[in-house]
Amino acid sequence: MLHEQCISSAGAALRKAPGDATPETVLVEPAMQHRNPTYKKDRDSHRAPTDVDLDELPVQEISDRMYRLAELIAQARKLTYEPIEGGRVYGNQGSIDxxxxxxxxEIAVQEATGSIEQPIFLRGDRGYDVVNNGTTIDVKATSTHMELPDLLIPHDQELGADVYLLVHRFEPRKVRLVGWAPRHVVENRDPERYPGKSLNYVVRPDELNLL
Incomplete structure (x- = not known):
């Protein structure tokens, strides 16, 4: 189970996000097509997931009971997304997975931030998944083999959340809270054809804010 220190640190980082001064980020790859050429990351005040060892990133494990509930919700989402082939899927995984x-x-972030008893929608949502102390959070989860995956936001998604939080499911019931980006970081770039031909806003791990 996640230590209390990890839970509180993740929650604190997300709670203070909207009140912080607008963070800056660094342009590290030509493929990142920032609309603002002066956009750079302030390494002194905003550390990235790439600045620490992997085992220092917060991990949240859900219970067997919550896992079974998640399976039922996933099955229901598969049915509600049937007209569009089970929702948006990357790689070789099936839509249920x-x-x-x-x-x-979504469940893991609710538990980690203490923002429990919030609705999990079967089809679509309000543009965010969790509200924590007035901050709207859109959870982007992946089960890729990459240790530090990229944050991917579909180019046609309305950017209505305050914060975009990347979580990596690396075991059946465990996720790693990789990092987060405020909305303006996502907006201030052009979509990329990545992965494959999919058009997404892509935020690399060294651009994310450490929890």
């Missing part, structure tokens, strides 16, 4: 990862991510 992709939905399961998403639901587990």
């Amino acid at each position: 992709a939905n399961l990862t998403g639901v587990i991510g």
Whole structure:
């Protein structure tokens, strides 16, 4: 189980996000097509997940009971997304697996931030998944083999959340809270054809804010 220190540190980081001064980020790859050429990351005040060892990132494990609940929700989402082939899926995973990862991510973030008893929608949502102390959080979950994955936001998604939080499901019931980006970081870039031909806003791990 996640230590209390990890839970509180993750929650504190997300709670203070909206009140912080607008963070800056660094342009580290030509493929990142920032609309603002002066956009750079302030390494002194905003550390990235790449600045620490992997085992220092917060981990949240959900219970067997919550995992079974997540399976039921994922099955229901598969049915509600049937007209569009089970929702948006990357890689070789099936739509049920992709939905399961998403639901587990949402539950894990709710538990980690103490923002429990919030609705998990079967089809679509309000543009965010969790509200924590007035901050709206859109949880982006992945089960990729990469240790530090990229934060991917579909180019056609309305950017309505205050914070975009990347979680990595690396075991059936465990997710790693990788890092987060405020909305303006996502907005101030052009979409990329990545992964494959999918058009997404892509935020690399060294651009994310450490929890």
